[in-house]
Amino acid sequence: MKKRIFDSVSFKLVLLLITIIMMLTMASFIFNSQIENLKKHIDKIYFGNFVPVTNLQNISSSYKDMIICLQNKEKLCSIKKSQKVIEKNWNDYFKGYKTNQERKVVNSVNEDIQVSFMDKNSMKYTIMIQKINFLIEYEVKNAKNQRVDFLNRYEEMKKLLFYNIIALVIFSFAIFIYLTYSIIKKDNHLTILNKKYKIESITDSMTMLYNRGYFDTIFDSIPAVSNANKWETAFIMFDIDFFKQYNDTYGHDMGDMTLKAVATELKKYFNKEYEYVFRLGGEEFGAILFDVDQEILENCLKAINKIIEYLRIEHKSSKANDFVTISIGAVIYEPGSNISPNRLYKMADENLYKSKQNGRNQYTI
Structure with a gap:
């Protein structure tokens, strides 16, 4: 009877351990999936916010149009229209997320853009094109660095998750071993007690002979x-x-x-x-x-x-x-x-x- 009870408890412990391992495996799979999704999302953020090349390219193209208008004195072109395009694209770009270091660079260019609108000067427009191109290169370089940093953190996070899962598995095994040891110890204790009570039940307490x-x-x-x-x-x-x-x-x-x-x-x-x-x-x-x-x-x-x-x-x-x-x-x-x-x-x-x-x-x- 005791063997059946012990076997039943052992089966439950093994079942518990298997359940814990399965749950940890599922949790690991879910966490990994979430991290992969996070990586994709971050990629979109980096290439969407940290590399707003489209806005800057539109600004550069508009400055070029303004230079052409001044040089060719075409009646159909409109400098004011190009300025509005620049203002719109610059505002979109300027409001986007920037690191502290980027914000300093962008602020200085922002002042230059406002000054460039004060008078019609092809030289100033040319300088602004250079600055905008610099911003494009700066943003691309910065985004690459940021993404490398993210990938490093991403790998560290995966390693940390892996180590945590290993630690949880070891902890689960430790609990299993402790519970098994406790049950065996208790079972041995009960066996000793049963033997003791059995001996006592057939023994005379004073003389220690059979009763x-x-x-x-x-x-x-x-x-x-x-x-x-x-x-x-x-x-x-x-x-x-x-x-x-x-x-x-x-x-x-x-x-x-x-x-x-x-x-x-x-x-x-x-x-x-x-x-x-x-x-x-x-x-x-x-x-x-x-x-x-x-x-x-x-x-x-x-x-x-x-x-x-x-x-x-x-x-x-x-x-x-x-x-x-x-x-x-x-x-x-x-x-x-x-x-x-x-x-x-x-x-x-x-x-x-x-x-x-x-x-x-x-x-x-």
Whole structure:
């Protein structure tokens, strides 16, 4: 289930990353298109406003017409008409966009044009033609320089856009990696917590042995496991002798410490595969040993009796010994015997009772 959830989240993250990359690609395409349109528009502006050659050429042609009129003294030509053409074209040109540097040059020519209209002088008209031609060359040169500057800026803008897109892609990948790491970390954390809670759910908090709930699960499976594998299986019950009197004498804190000490020894001893140790409740413990025979079991129980006694935990109120001891009742399930778990438990409990009746600190199989 967790794998499906993680796979689903991973798919969503990949989908998110693909979506971001597609959006960035589309944005890049749109931006590039807009920049190209801007370039074309700027070209029109430069060749339309920065290079108003038509107006200046009309002015130059009009001055030439005026010179011809003066030189040939033609009756049909009109200097005033040419002046109006010059004024109209000059006003259009003069009102157009000019840089600060251009404006200075244009202003000086503007004064000369006004002076040229005061009297009819072919020499002045010739000088004005030269100045207008100068303006034409000046405008063309200036426009070229401006366009080169624009193209440089245009390339810088494209590079900047490219770098920004690369940065956004890297940033998107970083977010993706961070989110993936966070989810994996969270998933690992949840896995650890689940394992922890699972362990805690089957573990007795005081002794750290398996608890009664987990005992019921394992114990009920004894007939099925034993029959399937043709194993003899031992169920053992341990009870600390005169534990109530121990608590009354030494207090419950010392009683808890004794429970932990006994539990630790049982856990250390029964630590092989298919060996399970439980706290059944109070001072009572249990063990299930799969694939064991009576000889091995008897040697184990003898050893356990000695190990607990050798702990040398003082127990003055015990009638069995000066130190803490345990009584043991055990039963072996024979494969195919079809004894129920309930009956098996009662048989072990009866054997435990026999050990107590016979003086304690001993076992009965």
